[in-house]
Amino acid sequence: MELPKYITNNIKLSPQKEAELYSYFEKLKFKKGEFLYEQGSVCRSIFFIKEGLARAFYYSDSGKEITGWFALENEFITAFDSFYYKTVTNINCELLEDTILYALSTADLELLLEKDHDFAKIAFNILSQITMNIVEFMGTLKFQTAKERYLFLTEKHPQIPQRVTLQHIASYLGITRETLSRLRAEL
Amino acid sequence: MELPKYITNNIKLSPQKEAELYSYFEKLKFKKGEFLYEQGSVCRSIFFIKEGLARAFYYSDSGKEITGWFALENEFITAFDSFYYKTVTNINCELLEDTILYALSTADLELLLEKDHDFAKIAFNILSQITMNIVEFMGTLKFQTAKERYLFLTEKHPQIPQRVTLQHIASYLGITRETLSRLRAEL
DNA sequence: GTTGTCGTGTGACCTATATCAAAAAATGAA
DNA sequence: TTCATTTTTTGATATAGGTCACACGACAAC
Numbered sequence: 001m002e003l004p005k006y007i008t009n010n011i012k013l014s015p016q017k018e019a020e021l022y023s024y025f026e027k028l029k030f031k032k033g034e035f036l037y038e039q040g041s042v043c044r045s046i047f048f049i050k051e052g053l054a055r056a057f058y059y060s061d062s063g064k065e066i067t068g069w070f071a072l073e074n075e076f077i078t079a080f081d082s083f084y085y086k087t088v089t090n091i092n093c094e095l096l097e098d099t100i101l102y103a104l105s106t107a108d109l110e111l112l113l114e115k116d117h118d119f120a121k122i123a124f125n126i127l128s129q130i131t132m133n134i135v136e137f138m139g140t141l142k143f144q145t146a147k148e149r150y151l152f153l154t155e156k157h158p159q160i161p162q163r164v165t166l167q168h169i170a171s172y173l174g175i176t177r178e179t180l181s182r183l184r185a186e187l
Numbered sequence: 188m189e190l191p192k193y194i195t196n197n198i199k200l201s202p203q204k205e206a207e208l209y210s211y212f213e214k215l216k217f218k219k220g221e222f223l224y225e226q227g228s229v230c231r232s233i234f235f236i237k238e239g240l241a242r243a244f245y246y247s248d249s250g251k252e253i254t255g256w257f258a259l260e261n262e263f264i265t266a267f268d269s270f271y272y273k274t275v276t277n278i279n280c281e282l283l284e285d286t287i288l289y290a291l292s293t294a295d296l297e298l299l300l301e302k303d304h305d306f307a308k309i310a311f312n313i314l315s316q317i318t319m320n321i322v323e324f325m326g327t328l329k330f331q332t333a334k335e336r337y338l339f340l341t342e343k344h345p346q347i348p349q350r351v352t353l354q355h356i357a358s359y360l361g362i363t364r365e366t367l368s369r370l371r372a373e374l
Numbered sequence: 375g376t377t378g379t380c381g382t383g384t385g386a387c388c389t390a391t392a393t394c395a396a397a398a399a400a401t402g403a404a
Numbered sequence: 405t406t407c408a409t410t411t412t413t414t415g416a417t418a419t420a421g422g423t424c425a426c427a428c429g430a431c432a433a434c
Contacts, residue, residue, distance in 0.1 A: 117304035124311050131318040
């Protein structure tokens with residue numbers, strides 16, 4: 001495997017250390033429709049997507065699926081509070097395509113943090129990216145019209161409307177599929 | 188100063204190191220209404236609130252204030268993407284009460300990360316808390332009725348409705364003050 | 375082929391919430 | 405205290421978007 005440069009930036013690892021770092025990541029393959037973690041369980045890994053696409057969502061009180069964010073190639077995804085505190089999550093993470101990813105378990109992250117100063121810095125960078133992805137998707141969601149939010153998404157993440165069904169996009173935007181359908185008809 | 192135990196958990200620092208750690212934090216006092224950072228500038232610090240209350244918000248295209256999240260005592264707040272990448276932010280952070288806080292600059296955080304393994308672990312814990320605060324406030328905002336969202340907020344963060352004006356709560360919930368006022372009249 | 379499933383589109387109707395406007399209440403300064 | 409400013413409430417009306425119901429097209433399985 002290879003972590004993107006934004007993670008190892010400024011941190012020079014000897015070949016042995018690099019090999020050791022990568023040995024903590026487990027390569028996994030999933031089929032479209034499978035889950036990385038589900039509500040009611042503890043999310044025990046951080047996932048780095050090599051190929052494919054994941055969606056994090058939860059159910060509202062009224063039972064509707066609400067998509068919180070997506071993660072694409074070269075991005076990390078996890079239920080961070082669950083991962084960190086080892087508590088039960090209420091988030092589900094579904095793969096929307098056949099996906100290849102690298103998983104880093106809580107235990108191994110803790111090892112990385114403890115074992116070596118450079119590894120701890122890398123752990124910090126990984127968490128930075130997770131935070132960034134969440135902040136990114138959170139932005140500009142409230143208080144605009146549905147059309148504005150849709151246009152913002154297509155502009156900022158053009159890949160997503162191409163690879164994700166309209167239902168999931170609608171649930172991310174906080175509107176119904178019907179409204180999204182009508183809204184697209186107007187464009 | 189003293190950082191909360193959730194930050195220094197499991198990390199034993201000698202008194203000298205602890206003193207060194209705290210020397211990186213600068214104690215600052217702000218008056219109600221002042222800003223920690225503003226859109227169009229780079230956010231150059233992580234702020235740890237000792238006493239007081241801050242609100243992070245941005246302006247929608249139509250010029251409305253949209254509150255993203257709040258930070259109370261013993262919590263951290265920053266515009267993380269701006270802080271980390273040293274880019275211009277579009278977020279404003281306003282103090283809603285007279286506030287005493289400790290600021291850690293980007294440069295000093297980088298120093299902490301580099302200088303010492305234990306300090307790097309502490310930096311990781313700080314970032315964990317920032318992430319947690321954001322994730323926390325993001326949850327359960329889409330696709331519920333305004334009343335459900337308000338009740339969720341009052342239950343999860345009862346301090347906030349007590350200390351924050353209705354306008355700011357409304358802008359956090361993504362509704363107008365009028366709607367929030369009517370909704371409260373019904374309860 | 376036929377059938378089933380899944381994603382999307384369209385129509386009719388309804389309700390939650392926005393908007394505009396203006397009156398009360400609360401807060402703070404002189 | 406009094407006056408000015410800010411915040412909250414209330415009312416009347418308009419609208420974005422929800423709900424329900426059903427039709428259409430694309431695939432996959434048989």
